[in-house]
Amino acid sequence: MKILSSDQMYAADAATLKNQGITSLELMERAATLCFNWIHEKLKGDPRRILVFCGVGNNGGDGLAIARHLIQHGYNISCYVLNYSEKRSGEFLENYNRLKEMGEWPTMINSSEEIPEIDSDDLIVDAIFGIGLKRTVSGFTSELIKKINAISPFSLAIDMPSGLYANNPNCEGDIILEATHTLTFQGPKLSFLLPNNAPFISSWEILNIALDEEYLQSIKTEYNVVTKFLICSIYKERDQFSHKGTFGHTLIIGGSYGKIGAAVLASRAALKAGSGLVSAYIPKCGYNILQASIPEVMVEVDSENELHHFNFKCNPTVIGIGPGIGTSEKTTKGLINFLKDNATPMVVDADALNIIALNKEFLNSLPKNSVLTPHPREFERLVGGWKNDYEKLEKLQSFSKEYKVIVVLKGKYSVIANGNQLYFNPTGNTALATGGSGDVLTGIITGLIAQGYDTFDAAIFGVYLHGLSAEIGMENLTEETFIASDILSYLSNAFREVKN
Ligand SMILES: NC(=O)C1=CN([C@@H]2O[C@H](COP(=O)(O)OP(=O)(O)OC[C@H]3O[C@@H](n4cnc5c(N)ncnc54)[C@H](O)[C@@H]3O)[C@@H](O)[C@H]2O)[C@@H](O)CC1
Numbered sequence: 001m002k003i004l005s006s007d008q009m010y011a012a013d014a015a016t017l018k019n020q021g022i023t024s025l026e027l028m029e030r031a032a033t034l035c036f037n038w039i040h041e042k043l044k045g046d047p048r049r050i051l052v053f054c055g056v057g058n059n060g061g062d063g064l065a066i067a068r069h070l071i072q073h074g075y076n077i078s079c080y081v082l083n084y085s086e087k088r089s090g091e092f093l094e095n096y097n098r099l100k101e102m103g104e105w106p107t108m109i110n111s112s113e114e115i116p117e118i119d120s121d122d123l124i125v126d127a128i129f130g131i132g133l134k135r136t137v138s139g140f141t142s143e144l145i146k147k148i149n150a151i152s153p154f155s156l157a158i159d160m161p162s163g164l165y166a167n168n169p170n171c172e173g174d175i176i177l178e179a180t181h182t183l184t185f186q187g188p189k190l191s192f193l194l195p196n197n198a199p200f201i202s203s204w205e206i207l208n209i210a211l212d213e214e215y216l217q218s219i220k221t222e223y224n225v226v227t228k229f230l231i232c233s234i235y236k237e238r239d240q241f242s243h244k245g246t247f248g249h250t251l252i253i254g255g256s257y258g259k260i261g262a263a264v265l266a267s268r269a270a271l272k273a274g275s276g277l278v279s280a281y282i283p284k285c286g287y288n289i290l291q292a293s294i295p296e297v298m299v300e301v302d303s304e305n306e307l308h309h310f311n312f313k314c315n316p317t318v319i320g321i322g323p324g325i326g327t328s329e330k331t332t333k334g335l336i337n338f339l340k341d342n343a344t345p346m347v348v349d350a351d352a353l354n355i356i357a358l359n360k361e362f363l364n365s366l367p368k369n370s371v372l373t374p375h376p377r378e379f380e381r382l383v384g385g386w387k388n389d390y391e392k393l394e395k396l397q398s399f400s401k402e403y404k405v406i407v408v409l410k411g412k413y414s415v416i417a418n419g420n421q422l423y424f425n426p427t428g429n430t431a432l433a434t435g436g437s438g439d440v441l442t443g444i445i446t447g448l449i450a451q452g453y454d455t456f457d458a459a460i461f462g463v464y465l466h467g468l469s470a471e472i473g474m475e476n477l478t479e480e481t482f483i484a485s486d487i488l489s490y491l492s493n494a495f496r497e498v499k500n
């Protein structure tokens, strides 16, 4: 699913009016009716007080239309207009008149003194600013938002939490509604997916206002959200005549004394993701552990307690490298030497990334289309810091382009980058914030590449499955009790969900 900028949203709105032969007012009515239906379905006539706060643009127009539906259905509502500007939009005025004709005059707020009392049991509908926000919210409008944030009632943001920009960084100290939930039109805005904005956008859902499909298809964007539809198109049915050789040979290079488990988890994950064969190349001290934990995996060993020589004999399709290797001098030297000659595609994680970050000249030695899976701290070591989440995304794009690698930047909404193309993954939960979860991801992506998935597809698919397994796991476990090996217990369910 494409993530549109506010300019692209306006263009899509305009194309929809033209192609569907409807007016802007009708499109607003469509949007507002969906919002009303959402509220009505949840409240089912609940007599609690609903305060609808409207701006004077089209987001405010939505609010007035929602207020009208709520009144018509007997809800206990008070509707306010924040009179911050003389410039009212046509659709705002039209909806204002409709309310007036019903004898329901919204209350104008012209100063901080006129802000009403708010109770923590009220439902707040925030229709002050949407995608049209152009500058920092100030004056009594910001006072109102501060008051709502302080009292913290359930606040439902229409399209956007007021004060948040759709696709630009906010300034330090901007006043933004900490919305409890956001109903957004057509698709998520880029700002929803960025960690800095977490306080404002704790949960959101899309209301499909049926913008012109053909026009949406034609829009070009660098930002996308991974959908089940995309994942189903990536998934490859297995050929009935296939054999273990068909699904490639993964080599996991990992482990050091005390961290053999990382190699175990990654190897098992590669197998469970469907790699035909899996070998592990580990320090000698891990031999018995690995053989005993996963009999399906073949093992080759390096020196006693750490990796040093990197002289394995097998001939893998793809290598997953880094889990648990540490950053000792010997391992660093060995890895650097290995990188100089290696042409096999790789998934590079953890300490392999940290070693490369200290020896950046070797980034150029990575085989084209290798996958790097840093968490934000590891990525910071590779590229230096960033001013804000938007600059982080720019750095992600330029890094991916410069070194011709796929980067998976891990986090809530992990971002998978291939040059300028960024895909935000929606699956997962805090259960994944557990030791070994990254090793499992490395193994899954490596195992997918081994069996013939394109590397970008494998990164997208792997991240999606990894997150989905954790979601499905919540049927039996909790976010606290779920551990990394549980990801693999639920991987079959995740695959099954994709296959169905
Ligand atoms: N046909 C359409 O265009 C549709 C629009 N919709 C709604 O329309 C919204 C966009 O409406 P608008 O473009 O009117 O913009 P907004 O309603 O988001 O903002 C109102 C206006 O306030 C002014 N403004 C911006 N920042 C300000 C600030 N800090 N202080 C004071 N004034 C400021 C701007 O001139 C802006 O146009 C969407 O978010 C959505 O809610 C929906 O009804 C769907 C259909």
Ligand SMILES: [K+]
Pocket (backbone or CB within 6 Å): 059, 126, 127, 128, 129, 130, 157, 158, 159, 160, 161, 162
């Ligand atoms: K809003």
